Structures are given as C-alpha cells and as structure tokens.
Amino acid sequence: MGSTFNSLVGLxxxxxxxxxxxxxxxxxAEIGAKVLWILLIILLPVLGLIIWAIAGPRGNVRV
Numbered sequence: 001m002g003s004t005f006n007s008l009v010g011l012x013x014x015x016x017x018x019x020x021x022x023x024x025x026x027x028x029a030e031i032g033a034k035v036l037w038i039l040l041i042i043l044l045p046v047l048g049l050i051i052w053a054i055a056g057p058r059g060n061v062r063v
Contacts, residue, residue: 013045013046013049014045016049017041017042017045017048017049020041020048020049020052020053020056021038021041021042023056023057023058024037024038024041024052024056024057025038027057027058028057029057033057034057037052037056037057040052
C-alpha cells in the first residue's frame with residue numbers, strides 16, 4: 001500500500017511540474033528568466049513548484 005501511495009504522489013507532482021513548465025514557456029517573461037524557472041522546477045520539483053506558484057511567471061490566460 002505504501003509504494004502505491006508514493007507512486008501516486010510522485011505522479012501527481014510530475015503532472016504539476018509539467019503543467020508549471022508549460023505555463024512558464026507560455027509566459028511573457030524573457031528567455032533567461034524562463035530557463036531559470038524551468039531549471040528550478042526540474043531540480044527542486046516540490047519546492048520549485050511552490051516557489052513558482054507564489055512568484056513565478058504565468059502563461060497568457062484569456063478570459
């Protein structure tokens with residue numbers, strides 16, 4: 001049971017990281033800033049995701 005739960009949590013974190021990276025790529029930030037955000041999200045998956053959620057660039061959202 002423990003390994004199934006850990007796998008599910010890991011899969012959720014992976015999906016959220018991919019979503020965050022796609023939002024960074026779609027954002028209007030400069031290329032250098034995009035690269036730094038993507039590296040932060042890849043190297044620190046959970047912490048990078050939290051930092052991006054608080055202070056990161058967002059993609060262009062149409063309302």
